[in-house]
Amino acid sequence: MSVDLRVYVITTALPRLGRDHLAIAEAAVRGGASVLQFRDKTMNDAEFTAAATSVLHIARQGGVPLIVNDRVEIAVAIGAAGVHVGRGDASALDIRRYLPAGMMIGASATSYDEAMATVNDGADYLGVGPIFPTGSKTDATPPIGLDELARICRAVKLPVVAIGGIHQKNLRQVIEAGAQGAAVIAAVAEAPDMIAATAELRGIWDALSAPHAVPDKKIGAR
Numbered sequence: 001m002s003v004d005l006r007v008y009v010i011t012t013a014l015p016r017l018g019r020d021h022l023a024i025a026e027a028a029v030r031g032g033a034s035v036l037q038f039r040d041k042t043m044n045d046a047e048f049t050a051a052a053t054s055v056l057h058i059a060r061q062g063g064v065p066l067i068v069n070d071r072v073e074i075a076v077a078i079g080a081a082g083v084h085v086g087r088g089d090a091s092a093l094d095i096r097r098y099l100p101a102g103m104m105i106g107a108s109a110t111s112y113d114e115a116m117a118t119v120n121d122g123a124d125y126l127g128v129g130p131i132f133p134t135g136s137k138t139d140a141t142p143p144i145g146l147d148e149l150a151r152i153c154r155a156v157k158l159p160v161v162a163i164g165g166i167h168q169k170n171l172r173q174v175i176e177a178g179a180q181g182a183a184v185i186a187a188v189a190e191a192p193d194m195i196a197a198t199a200e201l202r203g204i205w206d207a208l209s210a211p212h213a214v215p216d217k218k219i220g221a222r
Helices: 021-031 045-062 072-078 092-096 112-118 147-155 171-176 194-208
Strands: 007-010 035-038 066-069 082-085 104-109 124-130 159-161 181-184
Touching: 007 021, 007 194, 021 035, 021 045, 021 194, 035 045, 045 066, 045 072, 066 072, 082 092, 092 104, 092 171, 104 112, 112 124, 112 147, 124 194, 147 159, 147 171, 171 181, 171 194, 181 194
Parallel strands: 007 035, 007 181, 035 066, 066 082, 082 104, 104 124, 124 159, 159 181
Antiparallel strands: none
């Protein structure tokens, strides 16, 4: 199993725009997203499971892996392709023991020191950021900037997925800094045309880089 991390779309719910996780997931898949992540901090477990299962169905129809944020037990129960854990969660090494073989783990890092401390914990990729100021996460740490992103990308052997304030106009800089993926929320979810917005992100990647995938040997590595 090899996963292209380049166009990594995180779903959300935006009632003011009449958009939910399913609508955003469907548009992202149609536009060429290479990964979906289901993330919701407000749903209880039953609501989360139902919504994540529906998004998983959309992802599978489009041939796109779904990664579930934080809720490891639910990710395993619904058969998601992977789980992403934050700095306050158990280490990827500890979580790996509870996962089926081949299930992917992403881990967050907000600085060079965190990235270096996390890189040997058993994750398959690092989510690094925020790179730029972002309004999508109210508890986000200060942005680290492109120079720090580039420093991390040079230092670690794992694929790096940049996150935080990334959109069509600054994606080129993120790619040039060495990131192998860019996670976005608002750049797709708040776009007038979500399909076109995703396709534009995909087009930038296709024009500037060869596909970046998590190597086969990394998936489920122990």
